[in-house]
Amino acid sequence: MRIAIPLFDGFTALDAVGxxxxxxxxxxxxxxxxxxxxxxxxxxxxxxxxxxxASFQEVARADLLLVPGGPGTRSGVTDQPLLDxxxxxxPTTTWTTSVCTGSLLLGAAGLLKGLEATTHWRAVxxxxxxxxxxxxRRVVEQPGGIVTAAGVSAGIxxxxxxxxxxxxxxxxxxFQLAIEYDPQPPFDAGSYAKAPAEAxxxxxNRR
Amino acid sequence: MRIAIPLFDGFTALDAVGxxxxxxxxxxxxxxxxxxxxxxxxxxxxxxxxxxxASFQEVARADLLLVPGGPGTRSGVTDQPLLDxxxxxxPTTTWTTSVCTGSLLLGAAGLLKGLEATTHWRAVxxxxxxxxxxxxRRVVEQPGGIVTAAGVSAGIxxxxxxxxxxxxxxxxxxFQLAIEYDPQPPFDAGSYAKAPAEAxxxxxNRR
Numbered sequence: 023m024r025i026a027i028p029l030f031d032g033f034t035a036l037d038a039v040g041x042x043x044x045x046x047x048x049x050x051x052x053x054x055x056x057x058x059x060x061x062x063x064x065x066x067x068x069x070x071x072x073x074x075x076a077s078f079q080e081v082a083r084a085d086l087l088l089v090p091g092g093p094g095t096r097s098g099v100t101d102q103p104l105l106d107x108x109x110x111x112x113p114t115t116t117w118t119t120s121v122c123t124g125s126l127l128l129g130a131a132g133l134l135k136g137l138e139a140t141t142h143w144r145a146v147x148x149x150x151x152x153x154x155x156x157x158x159r160r161v162v163e164q165p166g167g168i169v170t171a172a173g174v175s176a177g178i179x180x181x182x183x184x185x186x187x188x189x190x191x192x193x194x195x196x197f198q199l200a201i202e203y204d205p206q207p208p209f210d211a212g213s214y215a216k217a218p219a220e221a222x223x224x225x226x227n228r229r
Numbered sequence: 230m231r232i233a234i235p236l237f238d239g240f241t242a243l244d245a246v247g248x249x250x251x252x253x254x255x256x257x258x259x260x261x262x263x264x265x266x267x268x269x270x271x272x273x274x275x276x277x278x279x280x281x282x283a284s285f286q287e288v289a290r291a292d293l294l295l296v297p298g299g300p301g302t303r304s305g306v307t308d309q310p311l312l313d314x315x316x317x318x319x320p321t322t323t324w325t326t327s328v329c330t331g332s333l334l335l336g337a338a339g340l341l342k343g344l345e346a347t348t349h350w351r352a353v354x355x356x357x358x359x360x361x362x363x364x365x366r367r368v369v370e371q372p373g374g375i376v377t378a379a380g381v382s383a384g385i386x387x388x389x390x391x392x393x394x395x396x397x398x399x400x401x402x403x404f405q406l407a408i409e410y411d412p413q414p415p416f417d418a419g420s421y422a423k424a425p426a427e428a429x430x431x432x433x434n435r436r
Contacts, residue, residue, distance in 0.1 A: 036408065039246040039277070043381065046274045047435070053276040062269060062280050067253045069260040070246070071280035073269050122409075142409060160413045173409025174250065175385065183415050195418035195428035196435070201243065202329075202349060202380025204419030205412035206367045208390050211402035212411030221402035228254070228403070 023051045023188070026084035026111065029063040029074045030104055032094020036174050037121040038072070041088055044181035047197045048189055056081045058103055066093035078107040083114035086184070090177075091123030091142060099130040099148075108133070117184060119169040121177035125149055128170070137164045142173035143214040158215070175212075178203060230258045230395070233291035233318065236270040236281045237311055239301020243381050244328040245279065248295055251388035254404045255396055263288045265310055273300035285314040290321035293391070297384075298330030298349060306337040306355075315340070324391060326376045328384035335377070336361055344371045349380035350421040365422070382419075385410060 025045050027038050038055075046053050057063050057074035064071050089108065098104055108131040112118050120128050125141040128134050129152025139154040139162055146156045160172045161180045171180035182203070186194035211217040232252050234245050245262075253260050264270050264281035271278050296315065305311055315338040319325050327335050332348040335341050336359025346361040347369045356363050367379045368387045378387035389410070393401035418424040 034250070035246045036243075036250040039242045042277060043241070043243040046276060053274070055277065062278075067260070069253060070249060070262065071269075071282075073278035073280070075278075143406075160411065172411075173407075175408045175410040175412065178382065179413050179415065186415065191416070192425070192427045192431050195416045195425060196431040198414060198416055198418045199350075199421065199424040199428055200380075200432055201382045202419060203382040203412075203414055204367065204379075204423065205382065205410075205414065206386050207405060207410055207412065208386065208393065209398070209402045209405055211405045212409060214406065216411065217406040218399070218402060220399045221406055224399050224403040225407055 023048055023085045024083070025051055025053045025086045025088065026081055027053065027055050027088045027090065028104065028107065029055055029057045029072055030094050030098055030101065031064050032066045032092050033063065033090045034092035034122060034174055035065045035070050035072060037090030037092060037124060037177055038088070040175060040178040041121060041181035043201055044178065044185055044197050045086065045088070047200060048185060054081060078103060082110070084111055085115060086117040087111050087115050087119065089120040089124035089127050091121060091126070095123040095126045098127050105131045115167065117167045117169060119171070119180065119184065121171045121180065122173045125170045126152070128168070129154055133168060137168060138162050139164070139170040140172045141170065230255055230292045231290070232258055232260045232293045232295065233288055234260065234262050234295045234297065235311065235314065236262055236264045236279055237301050237305055237308065238271050239273045239299050239304070240270065240297045241299035241329060241381055242272045242277050242279060244297030244299060244331060244384055245295070247382060247385040248328060248388035250408055251385065251392055251404050252293065252295070254407060255392060261288060285310060289317070291318055292322060293324040294318050294322050294326065296327040296331035296334050298328055298333070302330040302333045305334050312338045322374065324374045324376060326378070326387065326391065328378045328387065329380045332356055332377045333359070335375070340375060344375060345369050346371070346377040347379045348377065
């Protein structure tokens with residue numbers, strides 16, 4: 023099972039690393055981080071670099087494609103080498119997936135037309151501009167193996183669901199135990215519907 | 230606020246990246262990934278490299294130290310340059326923290342004697358061998374600003390609690406919203422107490 027995760031400058035590291043830590047445990051899996059050229063790509067914050075070991079040209083197929091989001095998707099939606107690679111890989115996959123604003127890249131590649139999908143709560147209009155219908159679910163499964171996850175941390179929930187679909191429930195539960203994913207957030211502010219107005223104002227002023 | 234995250238070969242990426250995505254949003258924060266020498270360090274799976282931009286020698290203080298775990302802690306507990314650096318940094322910090330088996334490195338550095346602490350559920354005996362008392366809580370706060378988190382994904386919960394202590398509840402709630410951390414794991418298998426026997430057997434056979 024080959025899992026390909028593209029990186030681009032300005033990605034959000036947790037979008038990629040959360041699901042990676044689950045999917046890497048799949049039986050006979052091989053994970054490859056891919057970019058326009060091999061090397062270290064810088065995240066959206068600019069403080070963390072992840073290494074891609076293969077170029078888009080070197081990776082011609084994958085069983086599972088996982089596209090992270092991040093501030094870099096703003097330019098990513100017009101990055102033709104990245105979008106062309108996504109378009110080339112998609113017909114070879116069983117699962118084509120995204121986390122957070124990674125769905126904008128699937129959308130810009132033309133893969134979400136007429137489908138339901140999700141994204142970071144801030145990017146709903148952008149997502150719908152590509153012909154998708156936003157749904158506020160945390161993980162959205164569509165025909166053709168297209169699965170999108172909501173913002174950043176939602177990739178972990180998506181990866182556990184994919185693990186169940188690929189390797190069965192017991193395997194997925196084992197992976198959940200391996201990463202001790204028994205979440206206990208100290209607040210209930212993790213969705214736009216639930217977060218207090220003060221927290222929303224804090225974020226808006228921070229930008 | 231300077232946040233220092235040491236990397237070593239065989240770390241678990243999510244231990245570092247989960248809390249990073251929260252703590253990087255703290256006001257006036259600067260995050261530095263540190264290692265014996267600057268460069269790319271390989272994770273425990275061997276498929277992902279993260280870049281350290283500074284050497285242990287170059288980083289003499291931090292407000293918050295966050296030590297990730299991973300298979301590499303097996304040799305890490307006798308890695309004197311790493312342990313010496315942790316011992317040097319600790320007196321300069323307000324918060325000295327760990328995720329997963331990162332607590333074994335704090336323990337090996339002599340920082341957990343007589344304290345309550347947590348770690349990955351597989352590493353309880355190792356933790357106690359350093360004079361700490363294991364507690365099954367997800368985040369354990371102790372006097373002197375020592376905070377340990379349970380396995381892998383628990384670092385996200387710890388980081389939100391640290392954010393509250395450092396910047397207040399509204400800021401922490403805003404960061405939770407920013408990473409859309411409204412966890413919805415598809416199973417309830419994320420702790421040793423809750424995971425089904427079949428999932429435990431699957432993991433044991435996988436090793």
